[in-house]
Amino acid sequence: MNDMTLTEKPVNASDIKITARNVQVYYGTTHAIKDVDVDIPDRTVTAFIGPSGCGKSTFLRCLNRMNDTISICRVTGNIALDGQDIYDKRVDPVQLRAKVGMVFQKPNPFPKSIYDNVAYGPKIHGMTRSRAELDEVVEGCLRRAALWNEVKDRLHAPGTGLSGGQQQRLCIARAIATSPEVLLMDEPCSALDPIATAQVEELIDELRSQFSVVIVTHSMQQAARVSQRTAFFHLGNLVEYGETGHIFTNPSDPRTESYITGRIG
Amino acid sequence: MSVGVLTLGILALAGAGFVLGRKRALSSVSGDPRNLHSLPGYHGQSVALFTAIPALLVMLIWLLLQPLFLEQRIATLLTPADIPDGSSQALVMSDVHRVAAGLDALAAKDGLSEQDIDLLRADLSDIRSRLAGVGVAVGDAIKPGVLTAAKAYRLQSATGRLVMGALALLLAVTGFGWSMRRITPEFRARNVFERFVVALLIGASMVAVLTTLGILLSLVFETRHFFQLYPARDFFFSLTWNPQFRGGSDLGIIPLLWGTLYVSFIALLVAVPLGLMAAIYLAEYAGKKTRTLAKPLIEVLAGIPTIVYGLFALITVGPALRDWFAQPLGLGSSASSVMTAGLVMGVMLIPFVSSLSDDIINAVPQSMRDGSYGLGATKSETVKQVILPAALPGIVGAVLLAASRAIGETMIVVMGAGAAARLDLNPFEAMTTVTVKIVSQLTGDTEFASPETLVAFALGLTLFVLTLGLNVLALYVVRKYREQYE
Numbered sequence: 001m002n003d004m005t006l007t008e009k010p011v012n013a014s015d016i017k018i019t020a021r022n023v024q025v026y027y028g029t030t031h032a033i034k035d036v037d038v039d040i041p042d043r044t045v046t047a048f049i050g051p052s053g054c055g056k057s058t059f060l061r062c063l064n065r066m067n068d069t070i071s072i073c074r075v076t077g078n079i080a081l082d083g084q085d086i087y088d089k090r091v092d093p094v095q096l097r098a099k100v101g102m103v104f105q106k107p108n109p110f111p112k113s114i115y116d117n118v119a120y121g122p123k124i125h126g127m128t129r130s131r132a133e134l135d136e137v138v139e140g141c142l143r144r145a146a147l148w149n150e151v152k153d154r155l156h157a158p159g160t161g162l163s164g165g166q167q168q169r170l171c172i173a174r175a176i177a178t179s180p181e182v183l184l185m186d187e188p189c190s191a192l193d194p195i196a197t198a199q200v201e202e203l204i205d206e207l208r209s210q211f212s213v214v215i216v217t218h219s220m221q222q223a224a225r226v227s228q229r230t231a232f233f234h235l236g237n238l239v240e241y242g243e244t245g246h247i248f249t250n251p252s253d254p255r256t257e258s259y260i261t262g263r264i265g
Numbered sequence: 266m267s268v269g270v271l272t273l274g275i276l277a278l279a280g281a282g283f284v285l286g287r288k289r290a291l292s293s294v295s296g297d298p299r300n301l302h303s304l305p306g307y308h309g310q311s312v313a314l315f316t317a318i319p320a321l322l323v324m325l326i327w328l329l330l331q332p333l334f335l336e337q338r339i340a341t342l343l344t345p346a347d348i349p350d351g352s353s354q355a356l357v358m359s360d361v362h363r364v365a366a367g368l369d370a371l372a373a374k375d376g377l378s379e380q381d382i383d384l385l386r387a388d389l390s391d392i393r394s395r396l397a398g399v400g401v402a403v404g405d406a407i408k409p410g411v412l413t414a415a416k417a418y419r420l421q422s423a424t425g426r427l428v429m430g431a432l433a434l435l436l437a438v439t440g441f442g443w444s445m446r447r448i449t450p451e452f453r454a455r456n457v458f459e460r461f462v463v464a465l466l467i468g469a470s471m472v473a474v475l476t477t478l479g480i481l482l483s484l485v486f487e488t489r490h491f492f493q494l495y496p497a498r499d500f501f502f503s504l505t506w507n508p509q510f511r512g513g514s515d516l517g518i519i520p521l522l523w524g525t526l527y528v529s530f531i532a533l534l535v536a537v538p539l540g541l542m543a544a545i546y547l548a549e550y551a552g553k554k555t556r557t558l559a560k561p562l563i564e565v566l567a568g569i570p571t572i573v574y575g576l577f578a579l580i581t582v583g584p585a586l587r588d589w590f591a592q593p594l595g596l597g598s599s600a601s602s603v604m605t606a607g608l609v610m611g612v613m614l615i616p617f618v619s620s621l622s623d624d625i626i627n628a629v630p631q632s633m634r635d636g637s638y639g640l641g642a643t644k645s646e647t648v649k650q651v652i653l654p655a656a657l658p659g660i661v662g663a664v665l666l667a668a669s670r671a672i673g674e675t676m677i678v679v680m681g682a683g684a685a686a687r688l689d690l691n692p693f694e695a696m697t698t699v700t701v702k703i704v705s706q707l708t709g710d711t712e713f714a715s716p717e718t719l720v721a722f723a724l725g726l727t728l729f730v731l732t733l734g735l736n737v738l739a740l741y742v743v744r745k746y747r748e749q750y751e
Contacts, residue, residue, distance in 0.1 A: 069638055071552070098641030108632035111655045120650065121640040171636070178640055 017042040017182060017212040018063060023077035025058055025067070032058050036077075036238045038231060040182075045204060045213045047227035047244065049220060051259065054233040056216045060184050063214065064100035065093040081182070098125055101180035105187040107167030109159035109174070114151050117159040117170055118142060121178035137177060144210075145173035146203050165196020172203060176211070183207060185215040189222065201226050220260060224248050232256045268328065271430050272321065275437045279317035282441050286312030289448050303455035311454040314461055315444035320437035327429040331422065339418050347410035357411065360403065364392075364415035365422075367401035374399045383416065484729060487722035495716040500723060506686035508706065508717045516720045518727060520686040524696035525728075528607045528682055529671035531692065535611025536671075537664055540618025547619070548626035549648055560623065567616035571676040578609040578681030591693035599683065604692040606681030610674055614667045621666065625659030626652060658743040665739035669732045675700040699724050 018040040025033035033055045040046050048056035058067070065086060067073040079086050086096055098121065109117050118138045121127075128134040138155075142148040147169045151162070159170050168188060175183060185204070189197040204226050207213055217223050223230050224244060231241040232253075240247060240256045251257045287309035294300040301308075340358060348357050368385075371377045375395075385392060392407050448454075492500070495516055503517025543563060547556055583600035586608075591597045629652050637647040653660070675698075683695030684705065706721040713719075 064639065066635065066639060069634075094641050094643050096641070097639055102635075102639035104632060104635055104639070106632055108630070108636040110633060110636065110651050120637070120642075124640070124642050124646050124650070174636075174640065 015042050016040065017082065018214075019078075019080045019083075020059075020062075021078045023059070023062060023075065023079060025055070025062060025076075026074045027058075027070075028072045032236055033062070034236045038238060038241055040212060040214060041229065042181075042212045043208055043210070044229055045208050045215060045227040046229045046231065047223035048214065048216045048231050048233060049218075049223050049259075050233035050239075052218070055236040056231075056233045057186050059233070060186055060214060060216050063182070063184055064097045064102055066097070066102065068093050098178045099180055100182045100184060101175035101178060103168070103171050103175050103183065103185040103188050106191050107164055107171050109162070109167050109170050111158065111160055113156045114142075114159045114162070114170060115155040118173050118177050120174060125178060127178070141173040141177040142170075144176060144207070145169045146199065146206075147173055163196070165192050165199055168192060168196065168200055169203065172200070172207075176207070180211065182212045182214065185213065187216050187218060190218060197222075220248070232259065234259070268324065268426075271324065271433060275317055275320045275324075275433065278437050278441055279313040282312035282316040282445070283309035286310075286445060286448060289445060290450075290452075290454075293448060294450050301450050302453050303458075307454035307458050308448050308452070311457045312441065312444045312448070314458075315440040316437050317440075318461075319440055320433040323436055324429060324433045327425075327432075331425045331429070335418060335421055335425065338421065339414050342410070342414045342417055344410055347408055347414075360407075360411055361414045361418055363401060363403055364396070364407060364411060365418045367392075367396035367399065367403065368415060368419055370399040370401055371395065382419075385412065385416075481729065484722050484726040487719055488726045491716055491719035491723045494719065500720070504688060506702070508720070510717070512715070512717075514717055516716065518699070518724065520688045521697065521699045521702050521724065522727070523688050524603070524678075524682065524686065525672055525698040525700070527603050527692070527696065528610065528674075528678060528698055529668060531603060531607025532610035532614055532671045532674075533664065533668055535608055536614035536618050536667055539611075540615045540663075540667075541622055541660065543615065543619040544622035544626055545648055545653075547623050549644060549652070560620070563619055564616050566613065567620070569613070571613065571674065572680075574609050574613050575676045575680030578605050578677055582609055583681060586693065594693075596691055597693040599693065599695045601681055601683035601695045602693045603682055603696050606678045607692070609681055610671055610677045613674075613677065614670060617667045617670060618663050621663035622656070622660050625656045625663065628659070629655045658745075661742045662739045665735050665742075669735050672728065672732055672735070673700060674698075675704060679704070699728050703728075 016039045018038075020036055020038045020040075023033055023036040024031065036059060048060060050056045061067045062075050062079060063086075067075060075087065081096070081100065084091070110120065112120070115138055118141050119134055122134060122137050128137055139148060139152075142151065147166060150166060151157075151170075159167065162170060168191070172183075172188075188204075189200050192200065201222065204213055204215065208228075215223075215227065227244045229242065230244040230247040232239045232247065232251075232255075234255050240251060240253045247256060248260060251260060287305045290301060290303075290305045290308035291298065298305055336358065339361060340354060343354065343357060343361075348354055368382055372379070372382060375398075386409070392412065393403050396403055396407075500516055500518055502519070503515055504519050505515040505517050506520045508514040508516060547560055547563075551559060579601070583602065583605040586602065586605055587598065587600045590604075591599070591602065633651050633655055634647055637651045642650070678698045679701050682697060682701075684697050684701060685695045686702070687694060687696050689696065703721045703724050706718055706724075
């Protein structure tokens with residue numbers, strides 16, 4: 001439908017933020033991710049698409065070592081952020097996750113006030129020195145998440161009282177409050193209605209100016225709308241990776257073509 | 266006809282009703298159940314229910330009410346001359362019951378006919394020895410008035426039974442006939458059964474509610490009785506507890522309440538931090554193996570009878586505290602102390618707090634943890650700032666439940682804290698609690714109608730109100746904070 005506009009999107013893939021080489025993920029005896037090599041550029045939206053269970057979320061969770069919290073999960077291979085291996089023993093996963101923020105499928109605001117939700121990251125990482133500075137960070141993040149105007153009068157109301165779309169934008173504000181370099185989004189719009197989805201997508205496009213954004217999505221239209229680069233996963237393999245316009249209009253692998261045209265998945 | 270046989274008869278009729286109702290429903294559609302509104306089984310059930318339930322219900326109510334009703338009627342037969350000095354109407358009435366039972370035994374064993382029994386005269390024959398001959402012992406020689414009353418009691422209760430049996434049978438047969446007659450293909454027996462299920466469930470829940478109400482009422486009545494004998498102001502505000510056998514006691518609740526709250530406070534001081542931390546470890550840190558092993562082990566503590574904890578307090582903890590803390594610090598020389606009871610009770614309460622909190626912490630959605638880890642929080646930061654606030658309402662509930670247990674606990678206090686009512690801040694002094702005094706007041710040798718005994722009910726009611734208040738508070742806290750969840 002809006003295929004025509006795809007190729008016009010600029011791709012400023014000047015420098016590479018994350019490089020993954022020969023990544024394998026096992027859940028117990030299941031081989032969930034096989035030989036994935038990928039380069040994720042800075043200040044770009046990269047979309048991971050693919051049928052359910054293809055491993056795209058699993059791979060996303062490798063990028064900030066969220067899989068460490070699952071005891072049966074084992075990751076091998078090399079994933080580097082700015083050339084630094086994130087699975088190196090010297091890397092503290094807790095510190096890494098402050099640099100690689102994450103937004104989840106279902107909005108999961110903490111049972112705290114809107115203000116405290118956003119202030120959570122800066123507080124635990126000691127990023128601000130005074131209350132005034134924290135206020136500034138909170139306001140800034142809420143503004144960047146396009147939520148400030150809607151919540152500025154009720155910053156101390158519980159975050160769980162917001163609508164689904166507002167909650168998801170609050171979670172985005174919470175994630176960018178730790179000043180991450182990469183923002184991982186795991187199907188951020190799957191629990192939202194079309195209007196909220198449009199707002200979040202618009203937001204993602206704006207965030208691209210500051211972060212490298214990686215988004216997992218089930219919706220091919222969404223991938224086409226928001227991303228500049230697209231990776232297609234199938235059965236744990238990275239089948240094809242390239243410019244979004246290219247993947248959608250002229251896929252080189254037959255599996256990509258069947259998925260995009262709706263024959264598999 | 267005895268109640269047992271009657272019940273069996275009614276149930277048999279209901280069973281027959283089920284079979285016949287089912288058959289009739291089937292035959293009404295010439296054997297094709299698809300033309301019935303309800304399955305044949307439902308028709309059978311509806312017949313069985315309408316046969317059995319009203320009849321059994323009437324029997325039950327009759328059996329409950331008849332003794333009360335008879336008691337009053339027979340009591341009017343007794344003249345003041347029948348009640349000896351120093352006795353009461355209740356005692357004479359119990360004699361009447363015994364004699365009536367004895368007459369029943371005479372009729373059964375000696376083959377006395379009803380006319381013979383009617384001719385028995387207390388002043389002419391020695392009824393006492395005849396009754397003793399059939400195994401019924403009566404204290405004194407039986408007075409004529411008592412014998413007359415006993416005869417009347419027998420006759421009237423027999424008549425009552427007969428009427429009841431007839432009524433129940435009539436109801437069963439009527440119900441049977443009526444419900445058989447209304448079986449048609451269109452009859453909605455399924456819906457009838459559904460209404461019966463609802464009524465059954467409501468009835469079941471009413472049992473608990475009514476029991477609570479009954480307990481409360483009995484406490485309230487006896488307490489009112491107590492306050493007629495003893496001024497309420499003294500009970501609530503007097504600072505001494507000193508019951509005397511010969512009256513003139515000081516029955517102030519404050520020292521007891523103080524002991525209760527002091528012991529409970531120490532117990533919670535032990536149980537809440539330990540239990541909560543154990544719960545956090547089990548829920549957040551422990552591996553699957555540790556968890557499956559440790560959780561039951563902690564819960565074993567909940568299964569230990571409190572008397573065993575009491576022994577532990579008396580034999581081990583009490584002397585140890587005295588020798589190592591109280592005496593060296595010059596705080597007292599008593600093995601039983603508030604500290605002893607509090608510490609042991611605290612250990613007893615650990616599983617209450619830990620097990621409930623563990624379940625509650627596990628119920629916090631994984632997405633909360635993910636959200637926090639995703640922002641670069643460590644486990645303990647996540648626990649402290651996200652999980653505990655989310656689980657707070659439930660944890661408060663668990664703590665208040667433990668507090669209710671602590672306030673109501675008796676055995677550990679009897680053996681650990683002693684029996685001396687005292688208002689003191691020193692935790693190494695012996696003190697006592699409301700529950701201990703309820704036991705000692707009710708099991709003493711004092712007369713039942715004296716304030717020294719009746720005070721137990723006032724104490725019980727106070728305790729009831731206290732724990733009720735705690736539960737209401739718990740509900741309020743949980744309601745208030747629950748919305749933040751999700």
